[in-house]
Amino acid sequence: MLASLWTGLRSKILLRTQRGFFRPQRPASSSSSPVAYQQDLPPTGGYADYDWGRIPQKPYMGATKQFLLVVFMTITGKLMMELDRKRWRGEKLEMLDAKVALMPMLLAERDRLYLRRIRRNREEEERIMKNVPGWEVGKWFDEPVYKTVPKDHWIDPTPFEYWVHCEAFEFEKWYHWWFTA
Amino acid sequence: MVITKDVLLPTYDELAVEEIKLSSPALKAAATQVGKYCDDINKEFMLCRAEEKDPRRCLKEGKQVTECSLDFFRKIKKHCYRQFERHWHCVENQTPEMNPKYCRRSQAYFDHCVKEHLGQDPPVIGHFAQVRIHDSTRPKPNWQPIREYEPTPSLPEDYPKPDAAYGSRAFFYP
Numbered sequence A: 001m002l003a004s005l006w007t008g009l010r011s012k013i014l015l016r017t018q019r020g021f022f023r024p025q026r027p028a029s030s031s032s033s034p035v036a037y038q039q040d041l042p043p044t045g046g047y048a049d050y051d052w053g054r055i056p057q058k059p060y061m062g063a064t065k066q067f068l069l070v071v072f073m074t075i076t077g078k079l080m081m082e083l084d085r086k087r088w089r090g091e092k093l094e095m096l097d098a099k100v101a102l103m104p105m106l107l108a109e110r111d112r113l114y115l116r117r118i119r120r121n122r123e124e125e126e127r128i129m130k131n132v133p134g135w136e137v138g139k140w141f142d143e144p145v146y147k148t149v150p151k152d153h154w155i156d157p158t159p160f161e162y163w164v165h166c167e168a169f170e171f172e173k174w175y176h177w178w179f180t181a
Numbered sequence B: 001m002v003i004t005k006d007v008l009l010p011t012y013d014e015l016a017v018e019e020i021k022l023s024s025p026a027l028k029a030a031a032t033q034v035g036k037y038c039d040d041i042n043k044e045f046m047l048c049r050a051e052e053k054d055p056r057r058c059l060k061e062g063k064q065v066t067e068c069s070l071d072f073f074r075k076i077k078k079h080c081y082r083q084f085e086r087h088w089h090c091v092e093n094q095t096p097e098m099n100p101k102y103c104r105r106s107q108a109y110f111d112h113c114v115k116e117h118l119g120q121d122p123p124v125i126g127h128f129a130q131v132r133i134h135d136s137t138r139p140k141p142n143w144q145p146i147r148e149y150e151p152t153p154s155l156p157e158d159y160p161k162p163d164a165a166y167g168s169r170a171f172f173y174p
Helices: A002-019 A063-126 A159-163 A167-173 B024-029 B031-037 B041-051 B058-081 B081-094 B104-117
Strands: none
Touching: A063 A159, A063 A167, A063 B024, A063 B031, A063 B058, A159 A167, B024 B031, B031 B041, B031 B058, B031 B104, B041 B058, B058 B081, B058 B104, B081 B104
16 A cells, blocks of 8 residues: 555656646646737827926915014913912912921920930930949030030030930931931 | 030920820821911910020920810811811822812811811911011020120230331232
8 A cells, every 4th residue: 555655656746847846837728818019108299398496385474474473472471381380389388388387386396305315315325324433424524515605505416416325227217307406 | 415414404204295196197287277276376486496596495385386286186176077087188198298289179178167166267378488476475585695705905006017127028029
């Protein structure tokens, strides 16, 4: 069976090679009529002349019109801008109002926090330095930092002094929001 | 620390006050109303702070400020809870800077409720931003200079000033 298959395939291959395997085969029927041959020519009377002259664009607006348009647009824009600025000013004023109205409340709370932390710092320094002989709280041993001020004079501590005894996470949480008095 | 033992600091008990436990949208939503409600007390406190420049001396005023604000918010909670909640939710959700410009409807309801129960009109826009005068009964602090310096001694007017003995030391312009 294999042998018969092979012989059939071989004969077909041979036939194809003789005819040309990859070439287009001639159609089976060759009964077509010939088309009338015609030379491609210019139209009767010849082509029209080519227009070599310049064709300018048609202006759709004169200089006066353009100028007036610009003036109109400028004035309208200015007026609209003024309206916008008025509105923005009002909005800003409203926000400023809210801030100013809240400020005393927030500052009162902040002052109490501030004094509480300063007291805590002083107690902490006292606790830490109690074993150091000759150390006085708020001074360099017995030498005060400020010498010309009266006894009970208030001087705001610097931020480093204010935050020195707190935990690191507390500092990181609050120092963005903190401001000196 | 620069705070020595000579500096009198208030104790913890003196600083312990019931604070206002509200978040910023709620505060911002009621800011102008609470500012108008406690106007005199707030002005007194701010004047004290500006004049004294010492946080210890304005504790009483500060406590009054907090008490007054707390009183206002308690009244709001009692009478206008729904309107206020709606307004500050709106203020919180509309813009990150908590601008009330998209919350006019809820603001109108809130203002109406405040007018009805506390009898207070909403302040005009720009009321707090303008310069306001405040009459205070508190005496003005008398600031003394820390140290008086003696004036620097100078030569008398008719002190003899003769020319230099060997001319000027300037080369180009003798």
